[in-house]
Amino acid sequence: MASKRKAVERPQTPPAHAFPHKHLLGIEGLSPQEIQILLDLADSYVEQNRAENKKTDLLRGRTLINLFFENSTRTRTSFELAGKRLGGDTINMAVSTSSIKKGETLIDTAMTLNAMHPDILCVRHPHSGAVQLLSEKVNCSVVNGGDGTHEHPTQALLDAQTIRRRYGKIEGLTVAISGDVLHSRVARSNMYLLTTMGAKVRLVAPPTLLPKDVERYGVHVFNNLEDGISGCDIVMMLRLQTERMQGMYVPSIREYFRFYGLTKEKLNAANPDALVMHPGPMNRGVEIDSELADDIDRSLIREQVEMGVAVRMAVFEVLTRNKMNKIQ
Ligand code: CP
Numbered sequence: 001m002a003s004k005r006k007a008v009e010r011p012q013t014p015p016a017h018a019f020p021h022k023h024l025l026g027i028e029g030l031s032p033q034e035i036q037i038l039l040d041l042a043d044s045y046v047e048q049n050r051a052e053n054k055k056t057d058l059l060r061g062r063t064l065i066n067l068f069f070e071n072s073t074r075t076r077t078s079f080e081l082a083g084k085r086l087g088g089d090t091i092n093m094a095v096s097t098s099s100i101k102k103g104e105t106l107i108d109t110a111m112t113l114n115a116m117h118p119d120i121l122c123v124r125h126p127h128s129g130a131v132q133l134l135s136e137k138v139n140c141s142v143v144n145g146g147d148g149t150h151e152h153p154t155q156a157l158l159d160a161q162t163i164r165r166r167y168g169k170i171e172g173l174t175v176a177i178s179g180d181v182l183h184s185r186v187a188r189s190n191m192y193l194l195t196t197m198g199a200k201v202r203l204v205a206p207p208t209l210l211p212k213d214v215e216r217y218g219v220h221v222f223n224n225l226e227d228g229i230s231g232c233d234i235v236m237m238l239r240l241q242t243e244r245m246q247g248m249y250v251p252s253i254r255e256y257f258r259f260y261g262l263t264k265e266k267l268n269a270a271n272p273d274a275l276v277m278h279p280g281p282m283n284r285g286v287e288i289d290s291e292l293a294d295d296i297d298r299s300l301i302r303e304q305v306e307m308g309v310a311v312r313m314a315v316f317e318v319l320t321r322n323k324m325n326k327i328q
Helices: 032-050 074-085 106-114 130-135 153-167 185-196 225-229 253-260 301-324
Strands: 063-068 089-093 120-125 141-147 174-178 200-204 220-222 234-237 275-277
Touching: 032 074, 032 153, 032 185, 032 301, 063 074, 063 106, 074 089, 074 120, 074 141, 074 301, 106 120, 106 130, 120 130, 120 301, 130 141, 141 153, 141 301, 153 185, 153 275, 153 301, 174 185, 174 225, 185 200, 200 225, 220 225, 275 301
Parallel strands: 063 089, 063 120, 120 141, 174 200, 174 234, 200 220, 234 275
Antiparallel strands: none
16 A cells, blocks of 8 residues: 655765764763754654654664653653654653662663663653663663753754754854753753854843853853843743752742743743743743743744654664664
8 A cells, every 4th residue: 555655855864973872861062963963864754753654664673661760741752652653662661660669779770671672771860860870781772861950862952953943043043041940951951952053042040040050051141031032033941840949949939920931021022033942841820921832923832842753763763773883
């Protein structure tokens, strides 16, 4: 039977040495060319994901395991879909019903899964550095699905792809990242990626929600929302991560929304056609006004979720190809 999928122009398969990494643990250290390879490949998967027949057999015979020690809707589901759409066998390990609950350590869990010969482990963990530690103990590729406040590389890649598809470029754009930067691995990965690709990055937050070493990222810092987004092309809002907070970082949620919550009116301070992003999950009425979040003329939030699957397919493609070519 004829396939109902339109023929998609795939980018020339980049040679394995063009992305010489066994794992994807962070954006820090990736070159602009390596990031571009992933974004170009991801672009080719967008059409595949919109077609009726979404499946190929690139990963046939490969095993992917999702190992999430923190909750997730978008990241875990899109890793699973990405693996399945490429024809791989995808398993979600339910941490809450696993032997971790009987006291098994992260490393013992990793070694146990390693003995089953997976090809890729996608891991989310509440502690910064835990995913890197795990990657040093297993034979397969490891993809970081978010570790503590450190990095969330596939989120930054999907954000970049969303921006690039809308603006046709990343270089030269001005992007404000606003909200709880201190606890945000999304902010950190985006700072690395956007500055590497030539965007101008601003951080907007109260002083209590900014990292101490913020200068090292090559960004400009603002404590006032309207000043920070003035002249911006993109305003990326972040959730208040109360689960990572010990003590008071903001006087109250009401006060926070008043000064740092993005509304249509406050967005007028940005460029007239500025677009709004949010990695999700959103806290409506805390960091973003509900009406603005749902405004399809200003909000890229749904598109970000869509790009998540395509980007993760691209990551799986390059890492499994590297495994075939024994890139360590
Ligand atoms: N953006 C993001 O990481 O969302 P989830 O926590 O739902 O995976």
